[in-house]
Amino acid sequence: MAVSEGREESGILEKYLTDVKAIRDSGGGVKETSYYPALSNLFNAAGNALKPKVRCVMNLRNLGDGMPDGGLFTADQFQRQSEGAPKAGQLPARGAIEAKGTKPNVKVIAASQQVKDYLNTYGIVIVSNLREFLIVERGANGQPVEREAFALADDETDFWQRKAAHPHGTAVLKGGPFAEFIKRACLHAAPLNSPKDAAWFLASYARDALARVERRKELPALQNVRSALEEALGMKFTDEKGEHFFRSTLVQTLFYGVFSAWVRWHKDSPGSTAKFDWRTAEWSLHVPFIRTLYRQVADPDQLGRLGLVETLDWAAGVLNRVNRAEFFDRFEDEYAVQYFYEPFLEAYDPELRKALGVWYTPREIVKYQVARVDTVLREELGLPDGLADPNVIVLDPCCGTATYLVEVLHKIAETLREKGGDALVAADLKKAAIERVFGFEIMPAPFVVSHLQLGLLLQSQGAPLSTDERVGVYLTNALTGWQPPKGPKQRLLFPEMEEERDAAEQVKRDKKILVVLGNPPYNAFAGVSPEEEQGLVDPYKAGLNKPAASGGWGIKKFNLDDLYVRFFRLAERRIAEMSGKGVVSFISNFSYLGDPSFVVMRQRFLAEFDKLWLDCMNGDSRETGKLTPEGKPDPSVFSTDYNREGIRVGTAVCVMVRKPVRQKKPTVRFRHFWGANKRVELLDSVNAKNVDRAYTVADPRSENRLTFRPEDVAAHYAAWPKMVDLCAIAPFNGPVERRGGSLISIDRAPLEVRIRAYFDSAVPDSEVAVLHPSLMMTGNRIVGPDARRKLLKEHDFSREAVVRYPFKVMDLRWAYLANIRPLFSEPSPHLLNQRFEGNAFFISRDTADKTPEGSPFYFSRSICDYDSISGHARHFPIRVKNGDRLEKQAEATLFAALGEEPEVDKPVANLSSAARDYLARLKIRSLDDGKTAKLIWMHALAIGYSPAYLTENADGVRRDWPRIPLPGDRKALEASAALGEQIAALLDTEADVPGVTSGKIAxxxxxxxxxxxxxxxxxxxxxxxxxxxxxxxxxxxxxxxxxxxxxxxxxxxxxxxxxxxxxxxxxxxxxxxxxxxxxxxxxxxxxxxxxxxxxxxxxxxxxxxxxxxxxxxxxxxxxxxxxxxxxxxxxxxxxxxxxxxxxxxxxxxxxxxxxxxxxxxxxxxxxxxx
Incomplete structure (x- = not known):
């Protein structure tokens, strides 16, 4: 069988209705055969998106039992390159077509002797009266069996007067589901034996179901389910994105439930002729939440009004068509996510799949983490049986589809069998799965899959769950509910959801968890707003923006909002503060290894854990461009055959242990993995005789912001001043446009034209938008029509504001750069105030965020864009003017540096008091003179372009403001500054360089x-x-x-x-x-x-x-x-x-x-x- 390459547009239906309407409007057609071309075009349009392609041929010859109106053939049934008839004597592989006029009911046609005769020969007949379509197949006793149907209209009048009369409007309402139906009709007779094919069919039905839910989204019963889920999970589905997310996830869950029940039903060996019925499947008894959903769906007074029962029946029907023997030869129980669920989600809702990220954690990563945790339990916590010790309680707080829990149970079974494995191993394994190997999952769909995977594992091990048993995976928000509620416990609408919540909270509050492991989500789900989690990472923010001189870290901007950070805090709190000992192992974004924002998080890890092993898996698109240091491909570890893209961020695996008897000083071990084979290399490393030997011991210190990455830094680097130690006032951010380039241009003329128009009240908004749509954009610091009207009252076009603007290094453009908010999102007004004749700007950043970076320094006579260098351009004016040009705080800082109040508008050197003292010791006077004011900055430029400096101090330069050594004598400073002057001249693309770009060129x-x-x-x-x-x-x-x-x-x-x-x-x-x-x-x-x-x-x-x-x-x-x-x-x-x-x-x-x-x-x- 083939699956569609993508979701069909509503254009198929619009074209079909346009065709039949034109035929009828011509007045020259007959009720049946005149419409054959429209039907043929319809099936060919859908069949063209399939592999192999399906082609419709009308007016079939008699191959026995009469002449059907048409047939559906696969491409291989035609002569190569032939556009004509199929090879002689072949039956249409995908069935026959019987078409009538719009008057008779399609079911009446299907019950006719003619259709029965066709079924004898063709097996499947697609019956249509142009407005209705019905798939009919030959049953076991030779009688017609009606399968799927699709109605475009209620009756003939409705079809011609309301549906066909308005092709586009009808297509908007029904185009998607109709196209899906026609594709399924083309595939109904196709062999069905692979998980991917079944996934496509079920996803197609699920899309139909979702369309039904969206049409009745205001149904009170649906709102009740949403509210109950929100209350049970302690979160909200906010705005339309969140609402859609809820509905899409609900449908997805129902279909996963049907598939899971079918898999379990098959495992019970029902016999080759047995038929699956989702209503009677016992599997849902193990998952009370699913049982509740199915009961709601089947109840006419509740979700029954959505019409989902019919789509679930279709799903069961297609599963009954599957060649189960071939299917399960290809379907590996433990890798159901990879074989079925990823393809399902890709076909069902690619955008949702993208938003949810990767479900499938590669098996090498999972096996490695579980093996390392098992070893650490044995070697560091004195538990010789590791995970198999009956006192070891394991939690995956974001278990997804239970991949980690399955591997934990495999490891337990392996250990038990190595000990001699008697006939009670299966019972021990089931007891572990129920009583001490726990998983939390907030998403209903993967939650369903997790129960299936664990159930299949136990069944394969000889310990199937009985009717009243369930594994320890709970639908819950892992980040809430760890403390008892302050008031009375909230009652939920559905008892099963209340039971689920209470059971999860018992694990959270009463179980002494010893292992926390998994792959936490990196981002919050779109439209989902958690309520209780906000303060969870507050301990990781303590002292971050407090000045270093006052005992803080002096980090003004930080980002700890990624969801995985909350899971780290949860794991730390659970192991260190509640259990007092244990192991944490996550694979996550690698930012916490050395990013300044995470310094307090690292500080807590060093305080709470005794040994940390960190495997940096790299693969970051921004920092390294997904390249190894040698320039070879370095893909994400999540890049697989089913998801070649993987994820954009670099990742790291951590294993952290807290011992009951603490070490005096924690040990941090770090290593890198690079390249396309790194997953295999990681897993192979567990077999090393001495795992620790492969790591480098890191040296986290306050001077390096407690980085977990071993550093390449010269011995005296920390003794040198940072760039911010040299300036009198803190560096300024470059301007931030965020207006889609409407205020920046490679060419001056079009920029002037559109900005003049913007400031011309006679030019309407619509014409301004034509010149550059982003000038009228709304959003961040609104610049739409309202803002324009306000700006027109206060400002005129100024030709002087059109200035040269370094957009990137050596990429000089034009910008309309004026102190007008919100024209530029952030024009950096106090930096603009430092533009005056003869001034220039030394530019750097506080932290590197790309590799390679090259020199982190730039120099410009013009103000540069905020993103002209990566890590954001911070401007150090060589000289500064006082008065209204500076904020009060900067003015006070300048006063302190000078030791006296500076004269208004007189330029003074932007040098700190320490830098001034340094120059004074070198007997340098007239510090505020233009040439002298540049000395230190030109020297810094020379140092920053030295490859030896960048190599010897690579990690120090990357992690913070670069530090530079200052010469010990005046002559050396002046010589170094002279080299810096040469660099500055070469960077200045507005000035010729004799011998290089002008004059007698070398x-x-x-x-x-x-x-x-x-x-x-x-x-x-x-x-x-x-x-x-x-x-x-x-x-x-x-x-x-x-x-x-x-x-x-x-x-x-x-x-x-x-x-x-x-x-x-x-x-x-x-x-x-x-x-x-x-x-x-x-x-x-x-x-x-x-x-x-x-x-x-x-x-x-x-x-x-x-x-x-x-x-x-x-x-x-x-x-x-x-x-x-x-x-x-x-x-x-x-x-x-x-x-x-x-x-x-x-x-x-x-x-x-x-x-x-x-x-x-x-x-x-x-x-x-x-």
């Missing part, structure tokens, strides 16, 4: 980045030769530009290029070999398109990063013709050439930069004495 730079015509000749600048179409970028989600692979050709240097490098090496007093090592052993030709390329961009120039971005490639990603809307101008094409030359010049300075850094570091000023 021979090596002459050869770099030449715009070249493929095949030779001259570039047609007026044609398409300068269009960037090589795939360097594309528009992603919400219009964000995403980089592409583009096209480069790596090659050896040409003879002239090599000679130029040799000459430059000689001029700089270095060997040719060293020069090639610096620039790259090979070079690249970088293509705009198939006709033009930039010739000779040395490999290390092409791969050069500043502030987390690959400079030239990032620039190109925004110039792809599809986004830019035009070809490059000649000066823009040459800008890439000049960028390459500037970067090459920086790279050729690296030996001097490294020499300077090492000399300064070796004789650094003793800043700690300040």
């Amino acid at each position: 021979s090596v730079f002459k050869t770099i980045g030449l715009i070249t015509k493929a095949g030779g000749g001259q570039i047609d600048a007026a044609g398409s030769d300068l269009e960037v179409t090589a795939g360097w970028g594309h528009k992603g989600k919400e219009g964000v530009t995403m980089p592409g692979k583009g096209r480069t050709q790596e090659r050896a240097y040409g003879e002239d290029e090599a000679k130029a490098i040799d000459a430059e090496a000689a001029a700089r007093g270095m060997s040719a070999e060293d020069a090639r090592l610096l620039l790259g052993e090979t070079t690249c030709d970088v293509y705009l398109n198939g006709a033009a390329y930039w010739r000779n961009i040395p490999l290390n120039v092409w791969e050069y990063y500043i502030g987390g971005y690959q400079v030239i490639k990032k620039w190109l990603s925004y110039r792809e013709e599809g986004g830019l809307g035009r070809a490059l101008k000649p000066e823009e094409a040459r800008e890439v050439m000049n960028m390459a030359r500037r970067i090459a010049a920086i790279i050729l300075l690296q030996p001097k930069l490294d020499e300077n850094y090492r000399a300064v570091a070796a004789a650094a000023f003793a800043w700690s004495s300040q």
Whole structure:
């Protein structure tokens, strides 16, 4: 059988109704045969989306028992490439079609002798009167059996006057379910023997069921179920997203319940001819919540009005068609999620699947965690039987489909059998599953699956659950209910839900849990608003934003909202504070390993646990681009055959143990796993004789914000000042636009046109929106029509506000940058106040968030975008002016640094009192002079572009504001600052650099980045030769530009290029070999398109990063013709050439930069004495 590639649009129904209406309106048709083409087009449109494709042929020849009106054939029944008749003598593989006019009832047609005769030959007949469709199949006794039906209208009049008369309106209401039905009709006779095929059919019925629920979403009985679920779980389904989420999950749960009951029914060996009935299945007795739902669905006075019984009957019917022998050969009980539920969710609701994330935790990860927990119980807590010890109580607080619990029971069974395994092992296993291996799940659908998986496991082990038994998985919010309620216990509408809640709370409050493990969710579900969880992570925020001088951590911005953080706090509290000993093992987002926001969380782990083993699985799209340090693919560990994308964030596995007798100092062990084979490598590592030997012992200290990552930092790094120790006033954030680029433009003219129009009251909002829709957007700090009217009263267009604006490193654009909220979402007004003649800005960030990052420093005469460097651009003005330009707090800080009140509007050096004292010790005077004010910042720039500095202090530089060594004497400072001046000049794309971009250009730079015509000749600048179409970028989600692979050709240097490098090496007093090592052993030709390329961009120039971005490639990603809307101008094409030359010049300075850094570091000023 084949499954649909995607959800069908309502266009199938609209086209069908349009066709039949046109035929009737023509007045020339007959009641039956004239409509054959419309029916044929209908079935072909649906069949075209299937594999193999299904084609409809009308007017079949007589193959016995008469001539049906049509038949459904699969593509392989036709001659190759044939559009005509199928191969002679073949019956239609997917059944016959019998069509009549709109007058007779479809059931009357189905009961006719003619249809009975057709069934004898064809087995299945799809009967239609144009307005109704009915699938009829030959029963066991040869009699017709009616299966699915679909009615477009109540009767003939309704069809012609209301439904067919309005094709589009009818399609909006019924198009989706109708298209699903027609596809199922095309597949009804298909072999059904694989889990994926069954998943598609059940998902199709579930979509039909969901459509019915959505039509009756205000039904009081449905609201009652929602309210009961909210009360039982302590959460709310808020807004329309949450409401839809509830309804979609409800339907999903019902169908999983039917499938689960069918699987269990099969396991009871009912015989090959037995038929499954979901109403009588005993499986639901083990899951009271499901029993309640089914009772509600079947009750005409409750959810029966939704009409779901019919869709559940269809589901049972298709399951009865499954070739069970073949199906269960392919269906592995323990991996039901991978084999059935993931495909079901993908077909049922891809958006919901995306929102819920990955259900399936790869088996290698699960096996590894369970094995490690078992070992730690034995070796660290003195329990020789590990998980098999009857006193070990296990909890997966977010158990999903019970993958971890299944593996825990396998490990228990393995241990029991290794001990000699008598005939009571199965009973021991069942007792563990009921009494001490617990799971909590807040989502009803995976909760159903978990019960099936555990039930199947016990059945396979010879210990099936009896009617009155259930496993210890509970539908509950794991993050609430651990303390008794302050008032009377809330009564719930359904007794079964109340029983479920009470049983879960007994586990939470009375069981001495020794192991907490699992894969906690990373994000909260859309539209679901938990009520009791808000204060759970407050202990992880204690002292975070308190100044370091006052005993805090000085972290002003932090994000601890991800859901997995709450589960860590739950596990910590449960093991450390309630049980007093135990083990925690999660796989989760890896941010907590070293991100500054998580420093207090790490502090608590160090206080509450004795040993921590951390396996960093990497695979992060933002930080490493899913690449190994060698540049090879590093996929998410969740990337599987069923979910190749995996997840975007990097992950880590932790195992943390708290001993009853505490260690004086905790031990933190850390290791990395990289590459496509890391899951296997992780699991294999459990077999090592000495697991600890593979780890590096980390050294969490307050100086490194208690990072769990072993650090690569020079011995004296912590003694050097941070960048923020050098400035008088705290750095300013760069401006934040968040207006879809409407205030920023590569070209000045269109920006001026649209902003002039925006400030012209004669131009209506609609015309402004045409110029750039985002100018009239609403949302964050509203800038829609109301805001425009307000701004028009207070502001006029100012040509002076159109300024040069570094959007990214070396990517200079235009921006309308004025202190007008909410035009820019956050214009950073106090930073704008520091724009004055002769001033400039040193730029860095507080924490790195990309790898590789390159230098974390930038320098600009213009204010740069907030995201011009990754980690956010924080601006250090070289000089500052006082008065209204500064906030009161900054003004006071400046006063303290100067030791006197600064004159209003007189620029003074942005240097802290400690930095001023340092310069004074070097006998440097006139600190507020423009040149002197830059000394320290230019020195910092020189240090920050030294590869030796970045390598030797990599982890220190990444985790916080970079620290830099200060020279111990004036001469060394001035020499270092002179190097920094060279770097600043090379970064300033608005100023020529003699010898590099202007004047007599050095021979090596002459050869770099030449715009070249493929095949030779001259570039047609007026044609398409300068269009960037090589795939360097594309528009992603919400219009964000995403980089592409583009096209480069790596090659050896040409003879002239090599000679130029040799000459430059000689001029700089270095060997040719060293020069090639610096620039790259090979070079690249970088293509705009198939006709033009930039010739000779040395490999290390092409791969050069500043502030987390690959400079030239990032620039190109925004110039792809599809986004830019035009070809490059000649000066823009040459800008890439000049960028390459500037970067090459920086790279050729690296030996001097490294020499300077090492000399300064070796004789650094003793800043700690300040």
